[in-house]
Amino acid sequence: MWIIPAWPIASLSIDRLVRLLHKMFEGRQSSTNSQQLWTVMYWLTFAIFYGLMLFFVWPTVNKSLTLMSLSLCAFLIMTPTDYRLAVLTFAAGSGLGFWLELWGTTRACWIYYTLQTPPLFAVLAHGMAAVAFWRAGVLINRLVMAHKPEARPTSHQLG
Numbered sequence: 001m002w003i004i005p006a007w008p009i010a011s012l013s014i015d016r017l018v019r020l021l022h023k024m025f026e027g028r029q030s031s032t033n034s035q036q037l038w039t040v041m042y043w044l045t046f047a048i049f050y051g052l053m054l055f056f057v058w059p060t061v062n063k064s065l066t067l068m069s070l071s072l073c074a075f076l077i078m079t080p081t082d083y084r085l086a087v088l089t090f091a092a093g094s095g096l097g098f099w100l101e102l103w104g105t106t107r108a109c110w111i112y113y114t115l116q117t118p119p120l121f122a123v124l125a126h127g128m129a130a131v132a133f134w135r136a137g138v139l140i141n142r143l144v145m146a147h148k149p150e151a152r153p154t155s156h157q158l159g
Helices: 006-024 032-060 064-078 083-106 120-146
Strands: none
Touching: 006 083, 006 120, 032 064, 032 083, 032 120, 064 120, 083 120
């Protein structure tokens, strides 16, 4: 339970890191070549992540929560919304995840079956979690905007 209070500050930190990365790559976002590069980076990054995930979770692949995690990650990967922001969010989450995992595993707060401090997959899982939280935020924002009274047509606009 002690880790739960760390989630909001981690989320805020990742958001700030994404904004910084976004500014660093700001001038390169409009060209078609740049968009193609982000698309290629997206598919390479997430294909490699999913492969590492399969390898890491293989000992528990017959468990329901493992199957649910694999399914959720596959769904998120196969339904991209913004290639660029997804890659930047994954990078920021993984970057922060490295330090969190290093701290936790070297102080024996948690230990993975691989005994690595930290395992690469656990670091990258923070990136995937950041992408999942970002995508959930996008979905919630769309739902809220769709149900705002000023977003709905009035009766005189319908007729």
